[in-house]
Amino acid sequence: MNAAAEPSKKAPARTAKVAVQKTVDASGLGSSHVFLTGGTGFVGQAILERLLSSHPDTTISLLIRSKGSTSATDRLRTLLRKPVFRLWRERVGDDEVERAVRERLRVVEGDLGSVPPLPADLDVVIHSASSVSFDPPIDQAFETNLGGAVTLYTALLESGADPHVVHVSTAYVGGIRKGIVPEARLAHSVDWRSEFEAARDARVRVEMASRQPETLRRFLGEGRAEHGKEGPQAVAKAAEAARVEWVRSRLVDYGRTRAESLGWTDVYTLTKAFAERAAEEMWGDAGHRLSVVRPAIIESALQHPFPGWIDGFKVADPLILAYGRGLLPEFPGLPDSVLDVIPVDFVVNAILAIAARPAPVAQYVHVSSGASNPLPIHRMLQNMNEFFTANPMPHASEGQVRVPTWSFPGDRKVERALRNQERWNDRREQLLERFPSTARTRAQIAKVTTRRNDLESLRNFAELYRAYVQTEIIFDDRKLRELGESLALTPGDDTGFDVTTIDWEDYLQRVHFPAITTLTRAFAVRPAASEKVQKALPARTDVVAVFDLEGTVVDSNIVEQYLWVRSAGFRKAAWPGEVASLLGSLPGYLSAERRDRGEFIRVFLRRYSGMPVARLESVVSGGYRETLLRHTMPAAIARIKEHRAAGHRTVLVTGSIGTLVAPLADLFDEVIAGSMHERDGVLTGYLAQPPLVDEARAAWLLRYAETNGFDLSQSYGYGDSHADLVWLELLGNPSAVNPDTNLSREAQRRRWSIHNWKRGSHPTDPVSPKGAGE
Numbered sequence: 001m002n003a004a005a006e007p008s009k010k011a012p013a014r015t016a017k018v019a020v021q022k023t024v025d026a027s028g029l030g031s032s033h034v035f036l037t038g039g040t041g042f043v044g045q046a047i048l049e050r051l052l053s054s055h056p057d058t059t060i061s062l063l064i065r066s067k068g069s070t071s072a073t074d075r076l077r078t079l080l081r082k083p084v085f086r087l088w089r090e091r092v093g094d095d096e097v098e099r100a101v102r103e104r105l106r107v108v109e110g111d112l113g114s115v116p117p118l119p120a121d122l123d124v125v126i127h128s129a130s131s132v133s134f135d136p137p138i139d140q141a142f143e144t145n146l147g148g149a150v151t152l153y154t155a156l157l158e159s160g161a162d163p164h165v166v167h168v169s170t171a172y173v174g175g176i177r178k179g180i181v182p183e184a185r186l187a188h189s190v191d192w193r194s195e196f197e198a199a200r201d202a203r204v205r206v207e208m209a210s211r212q213p214e215t216l217r218r219f220l221g222e223g224r225a226e227h228g229k230e231g232p233q234a235v236a237k238a239a240e241a242a243r244v245e246w247v248r249s250r251l252v253d254y255g256r257t258r259a260e261s262l263g264w265t266d267v268y269t270l271t272k273a274f275a276e277r278a279a280e281e282m283w284g285d286a287g288h289r290l291s292v293v294r295p296a297i298i299e300s301a302l303q304h305p306f307p308g309w310i311d312g313f314k315v316a317d318p319l320i321l322a323y324g325r326g327l328l329p330e331f332p333g334l335p336d337s338v339l340d341v342i343p344v345d346f347v348v349n350a351i352l353a354i355a356a357r358p359a360p361v362a363q364y365v366h367v368s369s370g371a372s373n374p375l376p377i378h379r380m381l382q383n384m385n386e387f388f389t390a391n392p393m394p395h396a397s398e399g400q401v402r403v404p405t406w407s408f409p410g411d412r413k414v415e416r417a418l419r420n421q422e423r424w425n426d427r428r429e430q431l432l433e434r435f436p437s438t439a440r441t442r443a444q445i446a447k448v449t450t451r452r453n454d455l456e457s458l459r460n461f462a463e464l465y466r467a468y469v470q471t472e473i474i475f476d477d478r479k480l481r482e483l484g485e486s487l488a489l490t491p492g493d494d495t496g497f498d499v500t501t502i503d504w505e506d507y508l509q510r511v512h513f514p515a516i517t518t519l520t521r522a523f524a525v526r527p528a529a530s531e532k533v534q535k536a537l538p539a540r541t542d543v544v545a546v547f548d549l550e551g552t553v554v555d556s557n558i559v560e561q562y563l564w565v566r567s568a569g570f571r572k573a574a575w576p577g578e579v580a581s582l583l584g585s586l587p588g589y590l591s592a593e594r595r596d597r598g599e600f601i602r603v604f605l606r607r608y609s610g611m612p613v614a615r616l617e618s619v620v621s622g623g624y625r626e627t628l629l630r631h632t633m634p635a636a637i638a639r640i641k642e643h644r645a646a647g648h649r650t651v652l653v654t655g656s657i658g659t660l661v662a663p664l665a666d667l668f669d670e671v672i673a674g675s676m677h678e679r680d681g682v683l684t685g686y687l688a689q690p691p692l693v694d695e696a697r698a699a700w701l702l703r704y705a706e707t708n709g710f711d712l713s714q715s716y717g718y719g720d721s722h723a724d725l726v727w728l729e730l731l732g733n734p735s736a737v738n739p740d741t742n743l744s745r746e747a748q749r750r751r752w753s754i755h756n757w758k759r760g761s762h763p764t765d766p767v768s769p770k771g772a773g774e
Contacts, residue, residue: 028356609685
C-alpha cells in the first residue's frame with residue numbers, strides 16, 4: 001500500500017511489517033489481505049463486490065456465522081448469488097466465481113459476539129458491521145455496536161497482526177449540535193466502559209421490575225379484559241407477551257433517554273460514538289493505523305454495481321414510502337434543514353480509497369453531501385411530491401393516493417394535531433364497540449383500526465426522524481474532497497466520490513425512488529374483495545371442517561333457543577312472568593358472557609332445571625325444529641355441502657346441549673355437543689360435563705385430529721366469537737363468520753377470510769380482510 005511505504009519513526013514495530021508489504025497496483029490495494037466484517041450487510045455486500053470486481057489480486061477474509069444447519073461457507077455462496085454480484089458473475093463467468101470462492105475468499109466462521117483467532121497476515125481490516133436501528137433496547141445496541149467493536153479489536157491485538165483498520169462509523173456521532181462538524185476525534189469525556197456495564201445491567205433491572213407482583217397483576221388484568229373469553233392459558237400468554245413488550249419498551253426508553261441526557265440524538269449514534277472511542281483507545285492510541293470513515297445517510301447506488309441497487313429499506317426510505325402512501329399529511333421538519341444523503345457506491349469508493357492510503361496518525365473522513373451539494377428538506381419534499389404525483393400509489397377505495405404538500409407548521413403544531421387525531425380515533429372506536437357486530441360496524445371498526453395504525457406510524461416516524469429532519473449541522477468534507485482530487489480519475493471512471501457531480505433531481509426521480517418503490521411492489525394493485533373468486537375446495541379425506549353453531553350456522557343464540565322451547569310448553573298466563581324473570585337476569589348473563597363463555601352457558605342452562613326430558617325432546621321435534629331450521633343460514637348450509645362433496649369430515653361443535661341441535665344433525669358427519677344431567681327423567685339444570693368452548697374446544701380438536709388422522713394445517717374452521725380464536729388458529733384455513741368486534745379485528749390482522757352470512761341470504765364469497773374494512 002503506497003502510503004504505508006514510508007516508515008514511521010513513532011512505530012518501529014510496524015516498520016518491519018512495511019518492509020515486507022505486499023505488491024500494489026494502480027488500484028492501491030494490490031495483493032493485500034483484507035478482512036471484512038458485516039459482509040452480509042448492505043454496505044458490506046457493496047464493499048465485497050467492489051473488491052471482487054475491481055481489486056482482483058486481493059485476498060478477502062469474511063467474518064460470517066453459521067445459521068442453523070447452514071454453514072458459513074454455504075451462506076457465502078448464497079450471498080454471492082444476490083443481485084449486487086450479478087454483473088460481476090456475468091462478466092467473469094461461473095468458473096472464475098468458483099475460483100474466487102476457493103482461492104480469494106476465506107471464511108472466518110464466527111460473529112462479533114465471539115471472534116475466533118484471526119490471521120496474522122492481515123493488511124487491511126474494514127469494520128462495517130453494526131446495527132442501524134435507531135431505537136433498539138439499550139443492551140442490544142451496546143452489545144452490537146460497542147461490544148462488537150471491543151471484541152474485534154481484542155482479537156486483532158491477540159493475532160499479532162498490524163493491519164490498517166478502517167472503522168466505518170456514522171457522520172451523526174457528533175450528537176445534538178448546530179453548525180459545522182469537523183472531521184476530527186470526538187470531543188467528549190464519557191466513560192464508555194462504565195456506560196457499557198450500565199447498559200448490560202439495565203436488562204437485569206428491568207426484568208426484575210417486570211416480575212414484581214403489582215406489575216404482573218396489571219398484565220394479568222389487561223389479559224383477562226382482552227382475552228378472558230379465550231380461556232386461562234390465553235390470558236396467561238397475553239400477560240407474558242405484555243410483560244416482554246413492557247421490558248422491551250422500557251429498555252428502548254432507557255437507551256433513548258440516556259443518549260439524550262449525554263447529548264446524542266439516539267442510542268444508535270451514542271453507541272457508534274463509543275465504538276469510535278474504543279477503536280481509538282484499543283487500536284489507534286496503541287500505535288496502530290486507524291482511519292474512521294463517517295458516512296451520512298446511505299442510500300441506493302448512483303452507478304455501481306448498477307443504478308438503484310439497494311438491499312432492503314435504508315434510513316430515509318420508510319419516510320419516503322409513507323409519504324407516497326399518504327400517511328404523512330404533515331411532518332415536523334425544518335424546510336431548510338439538510339437531509340444529508342450519499343449513494344452507497346460513493347461510500348464504498350471512499351472506504352477503499354482510504355483503506356489504500358493509511359495515515360501515520362488516526363484520520364477521520366466524512367463521506368457526506370451536505371457541505372458541497374446540500375439537499376434541503378424542502379427540495380426533498382418537492383421531489384417526493386413530483387414523483388408520487390406523476391406515479392401515484394393505488395388507494396383501496398379512492399383509486400389513487402393524493403400526496404400532501406407540507407407547510408412545515410412546526411413541531412408543536414404537528415404534535416398537537418397528531419394527539420387530537422389519536423383521541424378522536426380512540427373515542428370513535430369505543431363508541432363503535434358498544435354497537436352490535438354487523439357488517440357495517442365491522443367495516444367501521446376496520447377503518448378505525450387502520451387509522452390507528454397509520455397514526456402510530458406517523459408518531460413513530462416523527463419520533464425517529466425528528467433529529468434528522470430538524471438538524472442544523474453540516475458535516476465538513478474537506479478531507480474527502482482532498483482525497484478525491486488526489487485520485488486523478490479519468491472521465492467515466494465509477495470509482496470516485498465527488499458529491500458535486502450528483503444531480504439530486506435525476507438521482508431521486510430516475511434512480512432512488514423507482515428503486516425503493518419497486519423493492520416494495522408499491523404499485524401492485526390487489527383485487528378488490530368483490531373481485532375475489534372463492535377457490536374450489538380441494539378433494540381430501542384427511543381434512544376436517546369444524547363449524548361453531550350460534551352466529552355461524554344459525555342466526556340465533558341459546559337465549560332465543562330457550563324462549564322457543566318455553567313458548568311451546570307454557571300457558572299464556574305464565575309467559576309474562578318468564579319473560580320478566582329472563583329480563584331481570586339478563587345483566588348477570590351478559591356479564592358472565594363477557595368474562596367467560598363457559599360460565600355463561602353453565603349459568604343460563606340452569607333455567608332448564610325441572611323440565612322433563614321427554615317434554616324437551618317433544619318440543620324440539622315439534623315446532624322448535626322448524627324454527628331452528630328457519631334460522632339456519634343458507635350460506636352456511638352451502639358451505640357445509642361443499643366440504644362434504646370434497647370428502648372433508650364436517651363436524652358441528654357447540655357448547656350447548658345435543659338435544660337442542662338435533663334438528664341439524666343430518667347436515668353434518670358428526671355433532672359434538674354437551675348434555676345435561678338428569679334425575680328420574682327430569683333435568684337438574686347442571687351439565688353432565690364442562691362445556692366445549694374456547695381452550696377446551698382447542699384441546700378437543702387437537703385430540704380429535706390425532707385420533708382420526710386429520711391434517712389440521714389443511715383443515716377448516718368457522719367461528720363467530722373472540723372465544724373461538726384459540727381453536728381457529730390451530731387450523732390452516734380459519735374463517736370468521738359474522739364475527740364480533742374482537743374476532744373481526746384479529747381476523748383482519750391475521751388476514752383470515754371473513755364471511756357475512758345471513759338468515760335468508762344466498763351463499764356469498766368470503767370477504768377478504770382488506771375488503772372487510774372498506
